[in-house]
Amino acid sequence: MVVVVVAAILLMITAGLAMTRTSLADDSEPASGQVDKEFTIWARQFDFTPAVITVQQGDHVRVNLKTADVSHGWYIDGYDINIKVSGGETESVEFVADKAGTFKIRCSVTCGPFHPFVAGKFVVQQSPNIIPWLIMAGVAAVAAVSVGILASQLWWRNRRDKGK
Numbered sequence: 001m002v003v004v005v006v007a008a009i010l011l012m013i014t015a016g017l018a019m020t021r022t023s024l025a026d027d028s029e030p031a032s033g034q035v036d037k038e039f040t041i042w043a044r045q046f047d048f049t050p051a052v053i054t055v056q057q058g059d060h061v062r063v064n065l066k067t068a069d070v071s072h073g074w075y076i077d078g079y080d081i082n083i084k085v086s087g088g089e090t091e092s093v094e095f096v097a098d099k100a101g102t103f104k105i106r107c108s109v110t111c112g113p114f115h116p117f118v119a120g121k122f123v124v125q126q127s128p129n130i131i132p133w134l135i136m137a138g139v140a141a142v143a144a145v146s147v148g149i150l151a152s153q154l155w156w157r158n159r160r161d162k163g164k
């Protein structure tokens, strides 16, 4: 009897988790061509404005690089992104921020004596993963229900034995 009840509860929780996982996966998949974060960055002698950009892991990012003076580049160390722009033009790049962490941005065109100072940061914040928490909650619920059922069985048995 106890085994059947526990098995049924386990089955329900597993099915629930499977459904939750599927719906989460559907939500996190961005539609093709959809841009989550767009930035327009001005490069000049000798900085980027803004220098620091922050996104969430998995964001589809679009960056438009502009310059009002000489040629500059915008390179993310560790992301294989490198765009270059000449005076008065705009160059764009789109990519998915799939790696979490803080990455150095550098100018990839020697633009003058203070070129090494043309730098910034690309911050990719890790998206919270709720799946492990859901599994832990499921296991805890099963354990609690099992203990409850066992305790009540023992209580009834004890009562019945006393009555004899």
Ligand SMILES: [Cu+2]
Pocket: 072, 073, 107, 108, 109, 110, 111, 112, 115, 116, 118
């Ligand atoms: Cu430069």
